Amino acid sequence: GNSVTQMEGPVTLSEEAFLTINCTYTATGYPSLFWYVQYPGEGLQLLLKATKADDKGSNKGFEATYRKETTSFHLEKGSVQVSDSAVYFCALSSNDYKLSFGAGTTVTVRA
């Protein structure tokens, strides 16, 4: 079955630091990959996605590249801000109706 493993948090950074959150997956077929972000007290929002190998998704300064050879989709941002403090979820969908989510990584950025 499909599964997503992402690095455990919490992650605490200073403003302008580089952020990486690792995500690896197991799936049948050729899944689509997603990163969602959840700000305190809110629902999840789609941050970026990639639908095929070597695609790069990007949004709001965040990037992730779909690496089929390493079954990974790591999230990166070059210079984080306090407003990036949130929980980040990696997810995949493998040509069915469902998304499978990782456990989430809590990121706190300090001024």
Place this chain on the structure above:
Amino acid sequence: NAGVTQTPKFQVLKTGQSMTLQCAQDMNHNSMYWYRQDPGMGLRLIYYSASEGTTDKGEVPNGYNVSRLNKREFSLRLESAAPSQTSVYFCASSEGGGIYGYTFGSGTRLTVV
């Protein structure tokens, strides 16, 4: 542009009580979903509806029932609430399945005492 609307936002129930969580979307999406979010466990799928008139079990369906009332609305019912159902519940919708990504509601925080 409301997106996905969930009601109520907060609820406290006593063990054994029943309640229905409501969800409505205004994006003309075909698929709708109910997830629960628990600390350290990410989101787990309870039930989903691939299209109007169909519903299917997800990973953790025990203790829940759903109704796809029409294309817009998808409700989740707890018939006899248990403390293990204390969680944050999210409704989501999608144009046609997971590969399109989801739009989420803002959640219902449920406490069962």
